[in-house]
Amino acid sequence: MMQHVDLRVANLDCEHDASRLRRGLAQTPGIEVVRISSSAAKVRLAFDEERTSRETVESRLAEIGFPVSAERGRPPAVRPWNNPKVITSVLAGLLLLLAWIASLVDLPEGLSTGGYLLAVLIGGFYFGREAIQDLLFERRIGIELLMGVAAIVAFALRQAGESAMLVFLYSISEALEGYTEEKTRSAIKALMDLTPKRATVRRDGRQIEIPVEELQVGDVFLVRPGEAVPTDGKVLSGRSSVNQAPVTGESVPVEKEAGSSVFAGSINGEGALDVRAEKTFAENTISRIIEMVEEAQEKKGQSQRFIERFGAWYSPAVLVIGVSLGILSPLLLDAEWLTALTRATVFIVAAAPCALVISIPITLVASLGTGARMGVLIKGGIHVEQLANVTVVALDKTGTITRGQPDVTDVVSGDEAAFPNNVLLSVAAAIEASSQHPLARAIVRRSEADGIASASVEDFRSITGAGATARYQGTIVYIGKPEFFERELHADLGQIAGTITRLQAEGKTVVLLGEKARAWGLIAVRDNVRANAREAVRALRDAGVKKVVMLTGDNALAARVIADEVGVNEVFADLKPEDKVTKVRELTDKHGRVAMVGDGVNDAPALAQAAVGVAMGAAGTDVALETADVALMADDLEKLVYALRLAKRTQKIVTQNLVLSVVVTAVLVVGALMGSFSLPVAVIGHELSELFVIVNGLRMLKS
Numbered sequence: 001m002m003q004h005v006d007l008r009v010a011n012l013d014c015e016h017d018a019s020r021l022r023r024g025l026a027q028t029p030g031i032e033v034v035r036i037s038s039s040a041a042k043v044r045l046a047f048d049e050e051r052t053s054r055e056t057v058e059s060r061l062a063e064i065g066f067p068v069s070a071e072r073g074r075p076p077a078v079r080p081w082n083n084p085k086v087i088t089s090v091l092a093g094l095l096l097l098l099a100w101i102a103s104l105v106d107l108p109e110g111l112s113t114g115g116y117l118l119a120v121l122i123g124g125f126y127f128g129r130e131a132i133q134d135l136l137f138e139r140r141i142g143i144e145l146l147m148g149v150a151a152i153v154a155f156a157l158r159q160a161g162e163s164a165m166l167v168f169l170y171s172i173s174e175a176l177e178g179y180t181e182e183k184t185r186s187a188i189k190a191l192m193d194l195t196p197k198r199a200t201v202r203r204d205g206r207q208i209e210i211p212v213e214e215l216q217v218g219d220v221f222l223v224r225p226g227e228a229v230p231t232d233g234k235v236l237s238g239r240s241s242v243n244q245a246p247v248t249g250e251s252v253p254v255e256k257e258a259g260s261s262v263f264a265g266s267i268n269g270e271g272a273l274d275v276r277a278e279k280t281f282a283e284n285t286i287s288r289i290i291e292m293v294e295e296a297q298e299k300k301g302q303s304q305r306f307i308e309r310f311g312a313w314y315s316p317a318v319l320v321i322g323v324s325l326g327i328l329s330p331l332l333l334d335a336e337w338l339t340a341l342t343r344a345t346v347f348i349v350a351a352a353p354c355a356l357v358i359s360i361p362i363t364l365v366a367s368l369g370t371g372a373r374m375g376v377l378i379k380g381g382i383h384v385e386q387l388a389n390v391t392v393v394a395l396d397k398t399g400t401i402t403r404g405q406p407d408v409t410d411v412v413s414g415d416e417a418a419f420p421n422n423v424l425l426s427v428a429a430a431i432e433a434s435s436q437h438p439l440a441r442a443i444v445r446r447s448e449a450d451g452i453a454s455a456s457v458e459d460f461r462s463i464t465g466a467g468a469t470a471r472y473q474g475t476i477v478y479i480g481k482p483e484f485f486e487r488e489l490h491a492d493l494g495q496i497a498g499t500i501t502r503l504q505a506e507g508k509t510v511v512l513l514g515e516k517a518r519a520w521g522l523i524a525v526r527d528n529v530r531a532n533a534r535e536a537v538r539a540l541r542d543a544g545v546k547k548v549v550m551l552t553g554d555n556a557l558a559a560r561v562i563a564d565e566v567g568v569n570e571v572f573a574d575l576k577p578e579d580k581v582t583k584v585r586e587l588t589d590k591h592g593r594v595a596m597v598g599d600g601v602n603d604a605p606a607l608a609q610a611a612v613g614v615a616m617g618a619a620g621t622d623v624a625l626e627t628a629d630v631a632l633m634a635d636d637l638e639k640l641v642y643a644l645r646l647a648k649r650t651q652k653i654v655t656q657n658l659v660l661s662v663v664v665t666a667v668l669v670v671g672a673l674m675g676s677f678s679l680p681v682a683v684i685g686h687e688l689s690e691l692f693v694i695v696n697g698l699r700m701l702k703s
């Protein structure tokens, strides 16, 4: 049996480390690498249980230099002085400085040259090793090789100081890049630190403290006032307001009582809560969020993939051109050797695409992390691109535009003598007790509130997009939309027909109860529009969305009233779930990219059809969290606007970065070819553009 494990390991910082790990395990029988995520410092391995054990796997990883990090689930802390690349680079800088001082004062020249050489060797150790490994094992010419060649040639041309400076600046920018990436990632990991290390559980009538990693589903734990919630669960008893900003990004605390869900990392207010764990620590919502943000970095957008493909042939091309420049121009054009070689070196440094290569990833990590902190989970660069360019936003009605908590407003009987209101409610509630639909819950709630005893029914069956049916006193009874009664049951609506239209015109959803060919009466339900829906729709338009439309399974008349209330101008009503898919496709054909927003459970097919599927209120609904492209953790339309703006802002910074890096590289290359730049100018210009790109990208850390 092949067994899969996910392990978080140390020293896995970049693609190079990833390939070193892959090579290290290639010679180990019984272990296969399934996936390596350097951005998450995680590996997924498959191992043959008959041949190896998990312990062997772990010790093998340690042998090849990637020990499994101590705290499972919790990512390790980031410290610059723990990073060998930072240390070697700083050391190279110091040596460079000393050697330079030595060259100024009257010390033998050999001393400063020796210092420069040491700086080159130490500062160039890591990227030099990566360059060689890339070349030998992956047959790839990368930026590291370009820089290494340039440094060696410069040194050979007796420009030792320039060579050392190149090595120092390149290594420090590499280290800085790695460090900032780590740092931005740790902004997300900071979420994890909000979860406590230990939980107080009740076992056998006693309270004991255990590490949160040992919490089991079903454990009852205690959350005291002011404490953080250790893992997701359902409140058993107690009452308190809980700040769940770390998970959902909502700033206002939410009231919790018996039956409410709480999420790990939320901060408890004044009351004490007894909570039954529904997730282990590793599986809880916040752990899933962190994992998804990490995985998101691997779902690259089109532009990023293009740049990576481009980089694969660009760097070798630079090397080939540089070498021919240095060798051919003296041979063929009679140029001076020293000038030609220097020029070639300057060219190689000038043309290296560092800034270009990091401009997208650095911006994305920052942006995705910021989104996650604000309760907006975007599952990859590709979705950021799509979301930024959306022209149509399609909103589902129930639960998206409306609150999804309807109330029964009217009960009208078609035949008072045979079916008085309490009989209607009692039969309706009996059928709806088996249904998950928000309407059903409203009806059950109303009948309970009125103290009506539920009738007894059997053979419940749900009719998707129309209603439900069951057998009551031997008769097949239906509950559902009026259109269903007319079209499918050929029911005579009799005197209630007029009432139906009147109630629908008030924005109410009308459902009928009755048997084949005869409606007994109606129940009207009203679901209020979300408080901020109108502003959100306007904000979407302000943000550049051309069309905001509403999709609903409800009746057109009622839907129109709701749409007018929130300022949506186009409504598509009476849609079955599969019609919503068709509608999304039509909208895409006609107007371009569609973002479909729904609850992610009933609307999953429509969300999947859209360019971007957005699930609202995803915290606590695993399906929504897993399937949507963008998950809004809070049940709040404002977050949709935020997500759109975040995506647009990200795209803008990415564009700035791309333009800048291309322009700077072009200027440097032209200058290098014309011989107007010296090596230090090229190196500094190059590193400055890289620094700009990093700093610009990090602006996305701001929410």
Ligand SMILES: Nc1ncnc2c1ncn2[C@@H]1O[C@H](COP(=O)(O)OP(=O)(O)OP(=O)(O)O)[C@@H](O)[C@H]1O
Pocket: 396, 397, 398, 399, 432, 435, 437, 439, 440, 464, 465, 466, 467, 468, 479, 480, 481, 482, 509, 510, 511, 551, 552, 553, 554, 555, 575, 576, 577, 602
């Ligand atoms: N269990 C039910 N009881 C009564 N009526 C129902 C039930 N299920 C569906 N219906 C009827 O079918 C219609 C469409 O239901 P559907 O679930 O497709 O859409 P919805 O979720 O109500 O609305 P939206 O599409 O805006 O989310 C409802 O408006 C209602 O009239």
Ligand SMILES: [Zn+2]
Pocket: 170, 173, 352, 354, 355, 686, 687, 690
């Ligand atoms: Zn560079």
